Amino acid sequence: MGFRKGQKIEIYKKSTDDGWESFMDAFIGTHGIITDPDTAINDSDALIEVSLVGKGTFRIPQDCLRCLDQ
Amino acid sequence: MSNYNLFQDRKKCIGCHSCEIQCESSKFLPSGSRLCQIVSDGPDSADGLPRVSHVLMSCFHCKTPWCVAACPAGAMKKRPTDGIVYVDPLLCIGCKACMTACPWGSVQWNPEKRQAVKCDFCLDRIDRGLKPACVTACVSHCLKFVTIEQNMPKSFKIPIPPSTPVLEEVIAETVPESGCPVKATIAQLERLLDIGGLSDPKTHRRTGIILDLLQDVAWGRAGADHLQSMASFAQKIIDEGPDDISRKTGQFVDEKLTEHHEAFVSHIQTNNCPTGECVKMAPAPCQMTCPAGIDIPTYVTLIGMGRDAEAIEVIRKDNPFPWVCGLVCTRPCELMCVRGRIDQPVSIRYLKAFSAEKLMREGRYLNPAKEPDKNQRVCIIGAGPAGMSAAYYLCLKGYGVRVIEALPTAGGMMLLGIPRYRLPCRIIDLEVSMLEELGVDFHFDTFFGKDVTLDSLTAEGFEAFFFAIGAHNSFKLNIPGEPDYPDVIQAIDLLRRVALGDWKIPGQRVVVIGGGNVAIDAARTCLRLGCKEVIMAYRRERSDMPADVEEVEQAAEEGVKISFLTIPVEIIGRGGRVTALRCVQAASIIQEGSSRKVPVPIEGSDYLIETDAVISAIGQQVDQDCLSSIPRLKWTRRNTIFASLVNMKTSVPGVFAAGDAVSGPATVIEAIGGGKRAADAIERYLSEIPQPRIPPVPVRRGRIEWIEVPAKVKMELKRPVMTLLPINRRRKTFQQVEIGYSEKMVRQEAARCLRCDICTRCGRCMEICRDMIKVNALKMGYLDFDRPVPTDFSIAEVRCILCGACAVNCPTGAMRMEDRHGERILSLCGTILNRQSLIYCQSCGAAMGTAGYLSYIRNRHQPLIQVTDPRTRCFDCSRKAMAAYTTSRLRQYE
Ligand SMILES: Cc1cc2nc3c(=O)[nH]c(=O)nc-3n(C[C@H](O)[C@H](O)[C@H](O)COP(=O)(O)OP(=O)(O)OC[C@H]3O[C@@H](n4cnc5c(N)ncnc54)[C@H](O)[C@@H]3O)c2cc1C
Ligand code: SF4
Ligand code: SF4
Numbered sequence: 001m002g003f004r005k006g007q008k009i010e011i012y013k014k015s016t017d018d019g020w021e022s023f024m025d026a027f028i029g030t031h032g033i034i035t036d037p038d039t040a041i042n043d044s045d046a047l048i049e050v051s052l053v054g055k056g057t058f059r060i061p062q063d064c065l066r067c068l069d070q
Numbered sequence: 071m072s073n074y075n076l077f078q079d080r081k082k083c084i085g086c087h088s089c090e091i092q093c094e095s096s097k098f099l100p101s102g103s104r105l106c107q108i109v110s111d112g113p114d115s116a117d118g119l120p121r122v123s124h125v126l127m128s129c130f131h132c133k134t135p136w137c138v139a140a141c142p143a144g145a146m147k148k149r150p151t152d153g154i155v156y157v158d159p160l161l162c163i164g165c166k167a168c169m170t171a172c173p174w175g176s177v178q179w180n181p182e183k184r185q186a187v188k189c190d191f192c193l194d195r196i197d198r199g200l201k202p203a204c205v206t207a208c209v210s211h212c213l214k215f216v217t218i219e220q221n222m223p224k225s226f227k228i229p230i231p232p233s234t235p236v237l238e239e240v241i242a243e244t245v246p247e248s249g250c251p252v253k254a255t256i257a258q259l260e261r262l263l264d265i266g267g268l269s270d271p272k273t274h275r276r277t278g279i280i281l282d283l284l285q286d287v288a289w290g291r292a293g294a295d296h297l298q299s300m301a302s303f304a305q306k307i308i309d310e311g312p313d314d315i316s317r318k319t320g321q322f323v324d325e326k327l328t329e330h331h332e333a334f335v336s337h338i339q340t341n342n343c344p345t346g347e348c349v350k351m352a353p354a355p356c357q358m359t360c361p362a363g364i365d366i367p368t369y370v371t372l373i374g375m376g377r378d379a380e381a382i383e384v385i386r387k388d389n390p391f392p393w394v395c396g397l398v399c400t401r402p403c404e405l406m407c408v409r410g411r412i413d414q415p416v417s418i419r420y421l422k423a424f425s426a427e428k429l430m431r432e433g434r435y436l437n438p439a440k441e442p443d444k445n446q447r448v449c450i451i452g453a454g455p456a457g458m459s460a461a462y463y464l465c466l467k468g469y470g471v472r473v474i475e476a477l478p479t480a481g482g483m484m485l486l487g488i489p490r491y492r493l494p495c496r497i498i499d500l501e502v503s504m505l506e507e508l509g510v511d512f513h514f515d516t517f518f519g520k521d522v523t524l525d526s527l528t529a530e531g532f533e534a535f536f537f538a539i540g541a542h543n544s545f546k547l548n549i550p551g552e553p554d555y556p557d558v559i560q561a562i563d564l565l566r567r568v569a570l571g572d573w574k575i576p577g578q579r580v581v582v583i584g585g586g587n588v589a590i591d592a593a594r595t596c597l598r599l600g601c602k603e604v605i606m607a608y609r610r611e612r613s614d615m616p617a618d619v620e621e622v623e624q625a626a627e628e629g630v631k632i633s634f635l636t637i638p639v640e641i642i643g644r645g646g647r648v649t650a651l652r653c654v655q656a657a658s659i660i661q662e663g664s665s666r667k668v669p670v671p672i673e674g675s676d677y678l679i680e681t682d683a684v685i686s687a688i689g690q691q692v693d694q695d696c697l698s699s700i701p702r703l704k705w706t707r708r709n710t711i712f713a714s715l716v717n718m719k720t721s722v723p724g725v726f727a728a729g730d731a732v733s734g735p736a737t738v739i740e741a742i743g744g745g746k747r748a749a750d751a752i753e754r755y756l757s758e759i760p761q762p763r764i765p766p767v768p769v770r771r772g773r774i775e776w777i778e779v780p781a782k783v784k785m786e787l788k789r790p791v792m793t794l795l796p797i798n799r800r801r802k803t804f805q806q807v808e809i810g811y812s813e814k815m816v817r818q819e820a821a822r823c824l825r826c827d828i829c830t831r832c833g834r835c836m837e838i839c840r841d842m843i844k845v846n847a848l849k850m851g852y853l854d855f856d857r858p859v860p861t862d863f864s865i866a867e868v869r870c871i872l873c874g875a876c877a878v879n880c881p882t883g884a885m886r887m888e889d890r891h892g893e894r895i896l897s898l899c900g901t902i903l904n905r906q907s908l909i910y911c912q913s914c915g916a917a918m919g920t921a922g923y924l925s926y927i928r929n930r931h932q933p934l935i936q937v938t939d940p941r942t943r944c945f946d947c948s949r950k951a952m953a954a955y956t957t958s959r960l961r962q963y964e
């Protein structure tokens with residue numbers, strides 16, 4: 001499955017996707033919550049909306065996310 | 071007793087108070103905290119003449135000190151080698167137990183450090199062979215400091231903080247990347263001054279001024295000229311500093327201001343510190359989460375206070391569509407809401423819809439004043455939330471704004487996608503009309519790429535462009551039969567035509583393909599248009615469904631059927647009309663090397679769903695064709711416009727973009743946030759100011775008081791259940807489904823907010839209460855994001871003794887203890903945790919604490935020292951009483 005709304009996640013690595021911007025390097029290691037997954041087709045390639053503790057809300061690629069609450 | 075004695079020859083004392091003043095200054099105490107005090111007793115008559123006695127009261131350094139017994143933190147100690155009683159400032163938690171316990175009023179309060187202080191015979195001096203400061207200052211030489219045991223061991227020293235670094239080391243320290251540069255610079259400068267290496271008085275004074283200015287920045291008090299002032303003081307230190315270390319200090323400040331310029335400016339402009347290290351400026355998690363950065367705690371509290379107009383004013387500083395968002399926002403803030411860690415999040419979204427509607431009804435929904443005309447023009451393409459938000463903020467900044475829209479009306483997907491039963495048209499119209507009133511110039515029925523181009527608009531005099539064209543092209547199903555029948559419809563085409571007034575029924579039986587919000591909206595719309603049967607075909611399981619749970623539930627209640635693990639493979643028809651959708655059943659399987667379940671078709675499981683129309687809702691993409699005349703415009707591999715999230719700049723100078731066209735299909739609030747960021751970036755572009763490198767920090771719009779609520783009520787208040795339209799009406803009409811909350815519900819709901827803009831959830835109060843005072847009256851299980859545990863504010867009502875140590879140690883002032891109308895009250899951001907009657911000093915009537923607190927202290931020293939005098943006296947009166955007693959005893963020997 002793709003990520004679901006409300007899931008707690010960690011940004012555990014840098015993404016190589018072109019949706020990753022250099023300021024996002026500071027997000028690595030941050031925990032957060034999925035606030036808006038891809039609501040159309042669960043596309044693992046889509047940018048999804050994540051809110052990161054102390055950082056704000058951003059659309060980021062999914063390959064850098066790891067789920068915290070399995 | 072200690073090994074020392076401080077004697078006073080009362081007859082010589084002239085009451086000049088030099089000893090007090092010297093004590094104060096040598097211990098860097100604020101005025102008023104008198105460790106040694108000359109208490110004047112009298113006048114009475116001696117030898118027929120009036121005489122005042124001046125008695126030195128300090129500390130007796132008792133054999134079994136009351137204060138040491140009472141201190142729960144182990145901060146009040148008796149030095150084993152010589153019996154001096156002293157406070158260890160590293161351990162003192164400011165609970166005042168020692169002060170209350172001491173029957174002689176010897177322990178005093180340092181209001182600046184919020185800690186206890188007392189006479190320690192100037193330990194640091196006597197360890198160096200010097201006399202206490204008071205003795206050296208006594209002008210009449212009436213004070214004598216004597217050692218009782220001459221063979222006093224000198225081995226024991228008060229622990230001092232670990233090694234003091236040299237100036238160069240402090241200057242060379244770097245700020246960790248995740249830390250706050252403002253806070254780090256303050257800490258470095260404080261240490262520079264503490265070490266005492268800045269010997270040039272001018273440099274020392276100027277560094278002190280810079281430190282004060284920095285503190286203003288960290289506390290949200292700084293103005294626009296603070297940075298300039300700091301830079302000029304730093305330059306003066308560099309230019310005029312007489313020694314190397316002065317010049318290095320100046321350079322250090324100058325480098326910090328340059329290197330972290332953006333962070334300093336952001337602190338001043340936003341009043342928020344995103345790292346939360348400047349504790350007074352830590353933004354609430356909800357505000358940080360909101361893609362438009364709305365100051366949620368401020369507006370929620372204003373609504374709770376019934377100040378709706380101010381609340382809407384606060385919201386519109388970051389979002390011009392409070393009413394629309396109050397009904398359809400995807401509310402990411404509520405997912406981060408700290409109250410959700412206790413029970414359910416505050417209903418942040420709906421509260422603003424209530425206030426906006428009320429103001430609109432009362433004619434009090436007003437636009438803010440515009441800045442003077444800048445004589446520069448910006449063209450915006452697309453009248454969706456992104457385009458209109460940029461238009462609103464640019465117009466307020468004084469730019470001339472034209473919005474070009476392909477359709478005859480404004481709203482974008484808010485109007486064309488979101489159905490009327492969720493967002494009535496008049497709400498969009500009313501909020502859009504506020505933009506028209508402000509002077510935004512809408513050009514409808516104008517298609518960019520056909521009716522106008524970048525060149526034609528540039529020729530008209532526009533100096534910057536903002537593309538917010540959304541994502542209006544649908545993905546194809548790519549299955550046989552799709553291109554062959556007119557009854558195979560795209561969900562957004564259906565929703566658009568219904569939104570624009572064409573209510574033709576797509577068929578008696580319809581199948582909607584997809585499991586997202588758009589699919590749900592299309593299915594529920596079909597029911598309302600009169601379809602007899604609406605089935606959603608979704609290829610995965612229910613738990614994978616990306617649509618909002620509430621939306622799915624409402625759809626099911628209304629009669630939408632959902633067929634899970636259903637993969638459409640062919641559209642079948644006859645005579646040019648769709649008759650069925652062929653599907654195969656899928657199994658949800660985790661494939662090797664992946665943690666993700668995928669739907670795998672089960673061989674031979676095909677079946678037909680009879681239907682008159684197939685509606686495809688599997689996602690949208692951006693229409694690239696209309697922008698093909700801008701060849702330099704870079705696109706991402708997802709076919710969205712390439713633009714930086716920080717400033718919405720595209721690859722073409724002067725061209726900015728945001729909203730769905732950049733992110734792909736997203737949300738209204740993200741589009742609004744992007745539009746607002748773009749407006750800022752366009753202003754910078756037109757004013758030739760450099761663009762920021764990091765995303766903007768949300769701005770704190772107010773610092774308002776909290777709402778007082780008793781702890782029990784705070785716990786009992788529950789998020790109200792939304793009233794919905796009766797089901798029979800929901801199936802047939804486009805009437806708004808969510809009817810809303812009553813005014814009472816709204817005001818009460820706002821009072822559930824924890825004011826996370828004030829309490830930063832550092833947990834210091836809880837630690838002190840549990841680990842030091844050992845009362846454990848604070849059960850705040852919501853402090854940790856990763857591992858929340860149960861919370862119960864009302865426990866404090868039973869356990870708390872109102873010692874106030876939590877309030878003293880709270881770095882933000884969120885925990886407050888105050889005396890009101892005969893009671894001592896402890897509150898956390900307005901939640902009244904405990905209130906108890908005060909006990910007053912029997913002599914002067916000053917408040918002393920609660921019965922629980924006084925008995926807590928008595929119980930601590932009772933095993934060691936029995937109290938024989940049942941009277942209750944405050945610190946001052948205790949001291950005065952002791953002075954009077956001393957005088958009377960001494961007179962007996964005169
Ligand atoms: C069915 C549906 C339901 C949704 N529900 C929600 C919801 O409940 N909550 C939520 O937050 N989000 C929801 N969304 C998403 C949300 O509506 C969008 O994310 C948001 O509207 C995007 O805003 P935008 O300004 O980027 O683009 P849009 O709102 O799409 O606006 C773009 C505008 O540009 C115009 N335009 C396009 N091309 C041109 C051109 N060449 N020349 C001139 N004008 C042009 C379009 O006509 C349109 O008016 C929903 C979307 C859909 C489709
Ligand atoms: S409790 Fe209040 S301040 Fe805290 S996150 Fe929720 S709405 Fe924001
Ligand atoms: S109330 Fe407690 S948790 Fe909140 S900021 Fe103060 S000390 Fe920290």
